[in-house]
Amino acid sequence: MSETDRVGGAEERALLGPSDVRALATRLGVRPTKTLGQNFVTDAGTVQRIVRRAGVGADDVVLEVGPGLGSLTLALLERCAGVVAVEVDPVLAAELPRTVAARRGAGDAVPPRLAVVGADALRVGADDVLGAGAGAPTALVANLPYNVAVPVLLTLLERLPGLRSALVMVQSEVADRLAAEPGSRAYGVPSVKAAWYGDVARAGAVGRTVFWPAPNVDSGLVHLVRRDPPASRAGREAVFAVVDAAFAQRRKTLRAALARWAGGAVRAEEVLRAAGVDPALRGERLDVAGFVAVADAALDVLAPDGVEAPAR
Numbered sequence: 001m002s003e004t005d006r007v008g009g010a011e012e013r014a015l016l017g018p019s020d021v022r023a024l025a026t027r028l029g030v031r032p033t034k035t036l037g038q039n040f041v042t043d044a045g046t047v048q049r050i051v052r053r054a055g056v057g058a059d060d061v062v063l064e065v066g067p068g069l070g071s072l073t074l075a076l077l078e079r080c081a082g083v084v085a086v087e088v089d090p091v092l093a094a095e096l097p098r099t100v101a102a103r104r105g106a107g108d109a110v111p112p113r114l115a116v117v118g119a120d121a122l123r124v125g126a127d128d129v130l131g132a133g134a135g136a137p138t139a140l141v142a143n144l145p146y147n148v149a150v151p152v153l154l155t156l157l158e159r160l161p162g163l164r165s166a167l168v169m170v171q172s173e174v175a176d177r178l179a180a181e182p183g184s185r186a187y188g189v190p191s192v193k194a195a196w197y198g199d200v201a202r203a204g205a206v207g208r209t210v211f212w213p214a215p216n217v218d219s220g221l222v223h224l225v226r227r228d229p230p231a232s233r234a235g236r237e238a239v240f241a242v243v244d245a246a247f248a249q250r251r252k253t254l255r256a257a258l259a260r261w262a263g264g265a266v267r268a269e270e271v272l273r274a275a276g277v278d279p280a281l282r283g284e285r286l287d288v289a290g291f292v293a294v295a296d297a298a299l300d301v302l303a304p305d306g307v308e309a310p311a312r
Contacts, residue, residue, distance in 0.1 A: 054167035093118040140163050193240060232296055277294060
């Protein structure tokens with residue numbers, strides 16, 4: 001048997017299978033809830049695939065949101081320098097270190113670096129994550145709760161600029177939206193805002209049968225590679241305000257959709273023409289650079305007349 005085979009076998013034994021997940025949940029008295037978006041992964045092959053697609057390695061500290069019973073956490077600790085796990089359920093947060101210790105901690109020459117932050121990912125701050133003790137996260141890898149997947153992803157990218165990449169599992173339809181190109185049916189607010197932070201692409205599909213309980217929808221993997229945001233005089237908040245306004249009434253032209261944002265349809269048209277954007281276009285035709293141009297043009301067109309350029 002080769003060294004690779006021996007390592008692979010040890011890794012398989014350390015990971016959680018379907019019977020392990022159910023037994024652990026039973027012992028803890030945990031019943032997965034829709035409120036917290038809890039669907040636990042029970043397939044070791046799936047979590048290994050997620051880690052491979054994430055491209056993380058021995059130099060990475062991974063931020064994981066919603067580790068649940070620890071299926072993905074264990075797989076990440078096989079590859080990474082450490083994991084900062086953010087878990088809102090206090091029972092699961094308390095149990096995760098014990099699960100890791102039981103599965104692989106005792107046999108490690110160097111114990112895995114796991115830090116658990118008991119908090120809501122939408123409210124967790126950079127200080128909470130950076131001060132957890134596992135190091136500064138370089139990548140986000142997570143099975144995100146479906147009901148808050150997009151806000152969690154965007155919030156963490158904003159608050160943690162040290163995240164160089166993200167690989168998240170979300171509802172398949174949400175994955176399509178995040179990775180959509182301008183002009184496509186799925187293109188919208190999540191697509192533009194994710195593109196502000198990096199280059200986004202679909203990274204595979206995940207079926208329903210690898211979860212307990214099985215969700216009513218399929219899942220998809222989305223990979224984001226961080227890059228510098230577009231140069232903008234107006235700034236991120238102002239650009240995102242334009243995006244929100246443009247898609248609030250996505251069937252309308254930009255001239256009509258941005259009327260309330262700009263203080264009238266005529267003013268909206270002035271801003272759009274100053275930005276080099278056809279007022280008759282709809283929001284789904286603009287890429288993130290186009291929305292930046294509109295927000296920046298508003299500084300020049302609206303502010304000189306004593307009208308504060310809209311920022312929210």
